[in-house]
Amino acid sequence: MKPNFLIFSLVLSLCVFFFPPVLSAPSCPLDLDYVLRIPWDTSECRGYHNPNNTTQISSNSSSPSTGRSRCCQTLLSLYGISLSQHLKKTSLFQLPDLPTSVSCLQDFQTKLSSLSLPPNLASLCFDPLQFVISPNICASIQSTQDWVKKLGPSTALDTSCKTDLTDLTSCDACVAAGFQVQTELIGIDGNKSHSTDCFYFAILYAAGIANEFGPESIGAVSCIFGLSISSSKRSSKRHSAFIFGLVGAGVAVLLMSIFLGLYLWWTKKYRKRTDVGEEEMGSRPRRPTTVAIWYKIQELEKATDNFSPKNFIGRGGFGMVYKGMLSDGTVVAIKKIIESDIQGNAEFCNEVEIISNLKHRNLVPLRGCCVTENGSPGESERYLVYDYMPNGNLDDYLFPVGKSENSPLTWPQRKSIIMDVAKGLAYLHYGVKPAIYHRDIKATNILLDSDMRARVADFGLAKQSQEGQSHLTTRVAGTHGYLAPEYALYGQLTEKSDVYSFGVVVLEIMCGRKALDLSSGPPQAILITDWAWSLVKAGKIDKVLDSSLLNDDGDSSTANPKSIMERFVLVGILCAHVMVALRPTILDALKMLEGDIEVPAIPDRPTPLGHPSFSRGDNNIFSISPALSVLQLHSGDMLR
Numbered sequence: 001m002k003p004n005f006l007i008f009s010l011v012l013s014l015c016v017f018f019f020p021p022v023l024s025a026p027s028c029p030l031d032l033d034y035v036l037r038i039p040w041d042t043s044e045c046r047g048y049h050n051p052n053n054t055t056q057i058s059s060n061s062s063s064p065s066t067g068r069s070r071c072c073q074t075l076l077s078l079y080g081i082s083l084s085q086h087l088k089k090t091s092l093f094q095l096p097d098l099p100t101s102v103s104c105l106q107d108f109q110t111k112l113s114s115l116s117l118p119p120n121l122a123s124l125c126f127d128p129l130q131f132v133i134s135p136n137i138c139a140s141i142q143s144t145q146d147w148v149k150k151l152g153p154s155t156a157l158d159t160s161c162k163t164d165l166t167d168l169t170s171c172d173a174c175v176a177a178g179f180q181v182q183t184e185l186i187g188i189d190g191n192k193s194h195s196t197d198c199f200y201f202a203i204l205y206a207a208g209i210a211n212e213f214g215p216e217s218i219g220a221v222s223c224i225f226g227l228s229i230s231s232s233k234r235s236s237k238r239h240s241a242f243i244f245g246l247v248g249a250g251v252a253v254l255l256m257s258i259f260l261g262l263y264l265w266w267t268k269k270y271r272k273r274t275d276v277g278e279e280e281m282g283s284r285p286r287r288p289t290t291v292a293i294w295y296k297i298q299e300l301e302k303a304t305d306n307f308s309p310k311n312f313i314g315r316g317g318f319g320m321v322y323k324g325m326l327s328d329g330t331v332v333a334i335k336k337i338i339e340s341d342i343q344g345n346a347e348f349c350n351e352v353e354i355i356s357n358l359k360h361r362n363l364v365p366l367r368g369c370c371v372t373e374n375g376s377p378g379e380s381e382r383y384l385v386y387d388y389m390p391n392g393n394l395d396d397y398l399f400p401v402g403k404s405e406n407s408p409l410t411w412p413q414r415k416s417i418i419m420d421v422a423k424g425l426a427y428l429h430y431g432v433k434p435a436i437y438h439r440d441i442k443a444t445n446i447l448l449d450s451d452m453r454a455r456v457a458d459f460g461l462a463k464q465s466q467e468g469q470s471h472l473t474t475r476v477a478g479t480h481g482y483l484a485p486e487y488a489l490y491g492q493l494t495e496k497s498d499v500y501s502f503g504v505v506v507l508e509i510m511c512g513r514k515a516l517d518l519s520s521g522p523p524q525a526i527l528i529t530d531w532a533w534s535l536v537k538a539g540k541i542d543k544v545l546d547s548s549l550l551n552d553d554g555d556s557s558t559a560n561p562k563s564i565m566e567r568f569v570l571v572g573i574l575c576a577h578v579m580v581a582l583r584p585t586i587l588d589a590l591k592m593l594e595g596d597i598e599v600p601a602i603p604d605r606p607t608p609l610g611h612p613s614f615s616r617g618d619n620n621i622f623s624i625s626p627a628l629s630v631l632q633l634h635s636g637d638m639l640r
Helices: 002-018 067-090 098-114 121-125 144-151 156-160 168-189 192-210 218-224 231-237 239-270 297-303 345-356 394-398 411-431 485-490 495-511 528-537 562-575 586-594
Strands: 312-316 319-325 331-337 366-373 380-387 446-448 454-456
Touching: 067 098, 067 121, 067 192, 067 218, 098 121, 144 168, 144 192, 156 168, 156 192, 168 192, 168 218, 168 485, 192 218, 297 319, 297 331, 297 366, 297 380, 345 366, 345 380, 394 446, 394 495, 411 446, 411 454, 411 495, 411 562, 411 586, 485 495, 495 528, 495 562, 495 586, 528 562, 562 586
Parallel strands: none
Antiparallel strands: 312 319, 319 331, 331 380, 366 380, 446 454
């Protein structure tokens, strides 16, 4: 019995040695079913069917904008949703160990494969270790308890990322809060190489803890994680609202028709017929009780010699401008309106009445208007009459064409022009109710009077705001290079949209460069905001200033105040920041220019973490809102 027992024990030991028991792999704690529910854009990750290519996709490649790196950026954003859900449930920012991380990535790949995506995407894009909890990254934070110990019970994310982030302004504020918290964490950690991890943690916290709608909400997915969402799923949620809106609109039209019929009946029965000559808007007499003068078309034709080409000044916003002389000898600029958002002559005349009441030293005075029938029923021609500005516009001095006699602007002149424009905008934004948003601040819309004082022009057909609300428009007016990103991309118009354009103009004045340099063709177009910001961040602010402003004679008595000029450049960069939340109001910008308040440190320009500057070396690329990416310019994108 003993020998047999020994033989059995030996055989059992050999079996255990050569055939160890198979341990079951840990199950993944992440719920990845949303990968199939969310209508995310899979196009970036299709087409990689080379099973022999196991080279890991890296953001450190020489072409970070290739499809493969964009695919990994998209997948990391998509995977981040599950990690933020996990954070919400467990208070842990990452996974507990390597086997669990491996298991989760396998499950993630299974979901991707079910969408007919290549079978090796997860292994190409990610290192499982990058999702494992570790005390050696970002201020040693591993859980929400660590987060609270380091940052306190409330952060900027808790307030700025709480609401529905489908609103662009809310999204901008949330992303700005993410950068603020990232900066705080880096300060606590002391190691700038952990900046990507810290922003990564801020994103997970914003979506999983701060946002009350949760990581899978459209706002969190599109704003915090930067994923493109198909509009078809979103439109179905609005279907009911659309039906109610349609019914409401029908009722409103019916009621309006009834009231209009009653009004016409009352007018016909009780009102005396007015004189036909006074009924035509084109022949309305001057009315001393109002500020605006209503000109006859014959007056304007006589003043411009029947709109002769020799009196043509140029094309301004909305129309053609002619120089003219009225019968009393007053020199005026007459604009023939070609296009306008204002529909209907009554609305147009009412707008002129409002604008003509605006009086400010730095606005071009609107003297009056003319509206006349052009022979076709229901069609009319509209004209605006302004005071004539003898020194033309700012663009003529900054970028003279041909044999221009205009001498370069001196520093005192440039400073005065910038201050004048700021004061004019401050009046439009805060000096009138409701506020007026210009929409097209640019060098050609800044006119110079006989004393070379700047006056803002073309505000007559700008948008008036409803107090406390931003204006959303489907028609974007303005000039590319000066347009704020949120206005150009989404049609969201606020006072900060004008501040962005003002910042571009400030940089043009201080740098002597155009807002948009297309000399190398659209793909290589250079925005002055990007160019100036990169030089200032590199500590080369001297290279930003126009060479004509720099005095090289060494005479301190005639040297220009360089520190003030640099302050103006910094204010211009701050005003032209791509994020709405980080721009000052025009009043604060004016105080900075005057030196009443300090110019804050210039914040970083948000770039998706797929950019090489955010690469950590372990393929950890985390995307943020696509609205904050650098604008891609195409020849067809140029707006009027």
